[in-house]
Amino acid sequence: MIDLRSDTVTRPTPGMRRAMAEAEVGDDVFGEDPTVRRLEEETAALLGKEAALYVPSGHMSNQLAVYASTESGDEVWAHRDAHVVANEQGALAVLARVQPRVYDSPDAYPDDALLEAWIRGADDIHRARPRLVCLENTFTGRVVPRERQLRVARFTREHGMRLHLDGARLWNAAVAQGLAPEAVAEGADTVSVCFSKGLGAPVGSALAGDAETVAAARRARKLLGGGMRQAGIIAAGALYALRHHVDRLAEDHARAERLAAGAAEVPGLRAEARTNMVVLTAPRGRAHRLAGLLADEGVGSVVLGADRLRLVVHLDITDADIDDAVAGIAKAAAAL
Numbered sequence: 001m002i003d004l005r006s007d008t009v010t011r012p013t014p015g016m017r018r019a020m021a022e023a024e025v026g027d028d029v030f031g032e033d034p035t036v037r038r039l040e041e042e043t044a045a046l047l048g049k050e051a052a053l054y055v056p057s058g059h060m061s062n063q064l065a066v067y068a069s070t071e072s073g074d075e076v077w078a079h080r081d082a083h084v085v086a087n088e089q090g091a092l093a094v095l096a097r098v099q100p101r102v103y104d105s106p107d108a109y110p111d112d113a114l115l116e117a118w119i120r121g122a123d124d125i126h127r128a129r130p131r132l133v134c135l136e137n138t139f140t141g142r143v144v145p146r147e148r149q150l151r152v153a154r155f156t157r158e159h160g161m162r163l164h165l166d167g168a169r170l171w172n173a174a175v176a177q178g179l180a181p182e183a184v185a186e187g188a189d190t191v192s193v194c195f196s197k198g199l200g201a202p203v204g205s206a207l208a209g210d211a212e213t214v215a216a217a218r219r220a221r222k223l224l225g226g227g228m229r230q231a232g233i234i235a236a237g238a239l240y241a242l243r244h245h246v247d248r249l250a251e252d253h254a255r256a257e258r259l260a261a262g263a264a265e266v267p268g269l270r271a272e273a274r275t276n277m278v279v280l281t282a283p284r285g286r287a288h289r290l291a292g293l294l295a296d297e298g299v300g301s302v303v304l305g306a307d308r309l310r311l312v313v314h315l316d317i318t319d320a321d322i323d324d325a326v327a328g329i330a331k332a333a334a335a336l
Contacts, residue, residue, distance in 0.1 A: 023236035035232030048182035141277030153187025195238035262326030297328035
């Protein structure tokens with residue numbers, strides 16, 4: 001199977017397996033795992049933040065950021081399709097007990113008019129206190145221009161709010177723009193990054209920010225049962241990925257462009273490459289049918305809606321896989 005469902009399906013490379021097998025470990029709950037500490041320090045430095053916390057998942061990293069940045073009853077602003085709202089089982093309300101306020105926009109970022117309208121009347125005793133804005137980069141593979149993020153960051157500072165960036169694929173955004181990760185994370189008070197997506201590590205994400213917030217998140221991680229013991233074994237895979245697999249993301253982006261170009265030639269389909277993702281648009285209401293036909297052809301995909309599919313290129317995908325996937329897409333589309 002050519003598994004294009006997600007970049008989370010990768011398997012550790014031989015070098016990564018060696019690093020994990022040879023990892024120096026200790027009890028991380030006591031702060032004694034040297035490999036975890038190195039991973040956290042290097043991640044924080046790359047993102048230009050004071051500290052970082054290694055956690056099992058991006059879901060946990062996002063929720064820890066919200067938990068450590070808000071109080072119960074606060075208002076959190078996010079796009080309606082943001083992962084923190086749409087894909088984390090309502091954890092904003094369950095764990096941090098905050099009130100999401102969602103907006104819609106084609107590029108996932110709120111415009112100035114919306115920000116100004118929503119902050120108006122913030123001191124009204126009847127409303128929840130606006131406290132946090134959550135942004136996402138990339139957003140379904142789409143890179144958000146840096147100036148958009150900095151504009152929102154200025155707004156949050158001016159109004160006493162905080163800014164969290166869900167950067168699960170921030171590494172892809174950095175490579176696509178030719179920027180350092182620190183530049184992509186600029187302006188955000190907290191940043192979540194994944195090692196188990198584009199970088200190909202088997203487990204883990206990190207939350208980076210100021211030392212005080214990360215310390216609060218560390219306590220909250222333990223509250224949620226996320227304290228890990230000899231976690232250096234898995235952190236070594238993430239550290240290897242961070243050191244060896246960032247620059248190669250350009251290969252995934254190039255293969256996604258090839259995949260989109262080939263799929264776009266198939267009658268009845270449209271395809272758009274977004275960093276390591278391809279968004280495939282099928283005839284109206286036929287996305288689920290197309291996904292099933294693709295599976296029959298040995299191509300894995302994820303349905304985004306009635307008309308759209310997502311294909312994700314990753315570490316385990318070769319040029320030959322791209323050619324075979326394009327052929328499979330053509331056969332599936334012909335059977336629609």
